[in-house]
Amino acid sequence: MQAAIGRTATSGWIIVSQAMIDAFADATGDRQFIHIDPVRAAATPFGTTVAHGFLTLSLLPRLMEDMPDAPRLTGATMYVNYGGNRVRFLAPVPSGARIRAHARLLAVEQKRPGQYRSTSEITIEIDGQAKPAMVAEWITQIFA
Template sequence: MTSFANPAALLGSEGTQLGHSEWVEVTQERINQFADATGDHQWIHVDPVKAADGPFGKTVAHGYLTLSLANLFLPQVLQVESFSMGVNYGCEKVRFPAPVPVGSRLRGVGEVVSAEEVKGGVQVVVRMTIEVEGGERPACVVDTISRFFP
């Protein structure tokens, strides 16, 4: 984890490697909960019997489930010590290069892409690469946009 004393300390941090998060296992229960929350009950996600004969040999996590884990991983790699409010402002350049089979372990690796002043605060873009343990390609690469206000 990389820590910054306050939002202004983020300015000039482009290229900073933030480190990596803890590993998180993607269980069938987590996949099913995401399916229930989003209404996406496609068989490749929620039917282990049918998925065993499918293209991945088992169920796989939704791409958007994998993306949502960026929100879990980001505060594990980036900490701003003194601020009154932080908000998720958006995402850019989301990609899903590899599937996430049930039982996989994922972690996030962060890098500061940009940091700039915005009205009342600082906007930082962090490229979050979500790795699959033992995988050749990441499961997701996303540029997250956060705003921190002093």
């Protein structure tokens, strides 16, 4: 993985559907109208319902799993979310929008035998929009 530092991998597109947004609202209890009420949300500057920022963040594992060109540690048995630095939600994700992730590997370090920590710069792109939905520095523990 050290040789892949600086390289960017890109996921496929996924659609953030209203059903996905509604399920997230149910799971978290965040039922603010901009997420679940299309009529009221249409009257806001967004013009439609939008995904929760934390829904966008929670899609990272799914998006990162869909990166065939992402560097992987040979012999890894599991990847565990460790946390994030400088997570920012820059643009709302409208219901029905397509998003994808770009991940640039910044660092990999061995913490102890069989345990590594990787740090990646993640950008979540919204199809057809110049401004990204989210940028973050994401940290993952890797166990081999």
